[in-house]
Amino acid sequence: MAILPNGIRHLPGYLDREAQEHLVDLIRAIVIEAPLYVPTMPGTGKPMSVRMTNCGALGWVTDKARGYRYQPIHPTTGRVWPAMPQELLDLWEKLAGYPKPPEACLINFYADDAKMGLHQDKDEHAFEAPVLSVSLGNTCLFRVGGQDRKAPTGSFRLSSGDIVLLGGEGRLAFHGVDRIYPGTSTLLKNGGRINLTLRRVNP
Numbered sequence: 001m002a003i004l005p006n007g008i009r010h011l012p013g014y015l016d017r018e019a020q021e022h023l024v025d026l027i028r029a030i031v032i033e034a035p036l037y038v039p040t041m042p043g044t045g046k047p048m049s050v051r052m053t054n055c056g057a058l059g060w061v062t063d064k065a066r067g068y069r070y071q072p073i074h075p076t077t078g079r080v081w082p083a084m085p086q087e088l089l090d091l092w093e094k095l096a097g098y099p100k101p102p103e104a105c106l107i108n109f110y111a112d113d114a115k116m117g118l119h120q121d122k123d124e125h126a127f128e129a130p131v132l133s134v135s136l137g138n139t140c141l142f143r144v145g146g147q148d149r150k151a152p153t154g155s156f157r158l159s160s161g162d163i164v165l166l167g168g169e170g171r172l173a174f175h176g177v178d179r180i181y182p183g184t185s186t187l188l189k190n191g192g193r194i195n196l197t198l199r200r201v202n203p
Helices: 017-033 086-095 168-172
Strands: 008-011 050-055 059-061 069-071 104-110 116-119 131-137 140-144 154-158 163-166 175-180 193-199
Touching: 017 050, 017 086, 017 104, 017 131, 017 193, 050 059, 059 104, 086 131, 086 163, 086 193
Parallel strands: none
Antiparallel strands: 008 163, 050 104, 059 069, 104 193, 116 175, 131 163, 131 193, 140 154, 140 175
């Protein structure tokens, strides 16, 4: 187990199987309204290895022309994002320790060969609010470091039902997903991993 930077909390197995299945059903309904799409990197236009969508008043998007940003509409359908389910709002209220609700829930789908390079969540204006992350499906190897990209990092596994909060000093910690472990969960019929990250964008 990695020694976590101050302000980062790992809550293993926080959601039981029934709660996980319920969240997956909610996500399926969201994806019907707001389909998963492949985001691209700013400048290069290189496609990311995850597919994503959002729910809530705002959604995090990225593309070659305009880069990382939050916006109220889906980049391919042009429709507003679906509302955030009450179950996610309740999780935030219980765990975030922040008085205002989340404005965005980024939904990332990782196929079993997907990964996510080290990055900071810094496109928000409310760094005093944590980022709340929910893992569903196959286990991943999660890497976390400090506020400098060159700071030492440690890694630990996130299993289905785990929650991680990045807050306080750890709010701007670099983090990423090194790999997915296929066959480690039966939650998603076709494998892979879903990661939900709840964010407060505006103070």
